[in-house]
Amino acid sequence: MKTNKYSFTFVIMLEKILLPQVQQFIKAHEKEDPFSLSLKYKEVAGLPIKVVAEQIAARQKAKNKLPEWHHTEGIIFPPLISMEQCSSEASAKYKSTLISGRTLIDLTGGAGVDTYYLAKNFTEVHYIEQNHDLAQIIGHNLRMLNVDNLEIHECTAEAFLERLKGNVDNFYIDPARRDNQQQKVFRLEDCTPDVLQLLPQLLEKGRQTLIKTSPMLDLPLAINDLKKVKEVHVVSVDGECKEVLYLIDHEGDPSPKIITINLKKNGTSEIFAFKMIEEADAQVSYSQPKIFLYEPNASILKAGGFKVISGKYRVDKLHQHTHLYTSSDYVDNFPGRSFKIIDIIPYNKKAVARLVPEKKANITTRNFPDDVAVIRKKLNLKDGGNKYLFAYTDVDNQKKIAVTEKT
């Protein structure tokens, strides 16, 4: 692994973080509030408490997001902004199932999480990062994690691509989604580097490129802008949509395959795939709620597979714009949440009080004029309990409440 341009003071600081006294302090205070610690102590073994407190805050974030790194001795956690921007272990592992080959160029290395998991499927890996200090930390961490097929390049993606001679198997790019004021952005042209600017070079020099984007970015718009999209992967972790990945190559596909995946805590996953054209052509049947109610997972909702899901699982849709589904026979492999309907009632306090005397319920809205806070107030309901209320517009355009319980 090659690195260069070491800053002396920075290296001293990194070495101090790894001192046994500092590591012991970090582990002993791992569950404490980093801010309170920074008020209570001045330094630990000559290292300013601010640096130590930042390590503790980052470790707390890593506990669920990056369990393998959290368990590994000698890891130096990068600044919190990089910890926030990096992929989780679960989503990085998923990405590593999508690409493999001889050479991988990760053009926006960041915290190195994606680099680390993707590196397992490549002979030769290049980590590119414009932030000098970050590249130093990640170089150290990847050594701690026994990565031996990696070269670190402290430069911009643009400069690296400009210098790159010949062709490579795969580029990976996960642009920074913050502007100069550190505000969140998601449009491709607002992120850095700008993938759309780099696109001609990526297509010319790479066999294929995997691009990670925010779920906020409109899928059809991105497919149109990226031109040669072959596959789209919409990734959720425990029901929350975290990222959308676009795989591009020289040919692309006029109707890319959309793969939706929900990675669950228990290690299982829900996968549902369809083609854009199938969704456009799909016929859907609508009905009033029957015995069971289904809510597709966040990846399917993000991907817009509203009609194909109805045909594939033989469930009826409640309304063209209400993305809830129903059936008489239970569909046990539906990718999302499933409920048994207790009753369907009008949207008023009296009707709800009769069915929810405990005055406590979990509320979801779909195609409904009031938001959850307003509904809670109007229906006098607290959050929680075993009942799940869906406020929706039905096939006859009536505002209704489905009172349900989990199957």
Ligand SMILES: C[S@@+](CC[C@H](N)C(=O)[O-])C[C@H]1O[C@@H](n2cnc3c(N)ncnc32)[C@H](O)[C@@H]1O
């Ligand atoms: C979202 S983070 C990448 C996170 C990474 N995939 C991970 O899982 O740890 C984006 C990174 O790109 C870097 N970056 C932004 N513009 C860049 C550019 N033009 N060239 C190289 N790196 C850049 C940022 O410094 C930041 O560390």
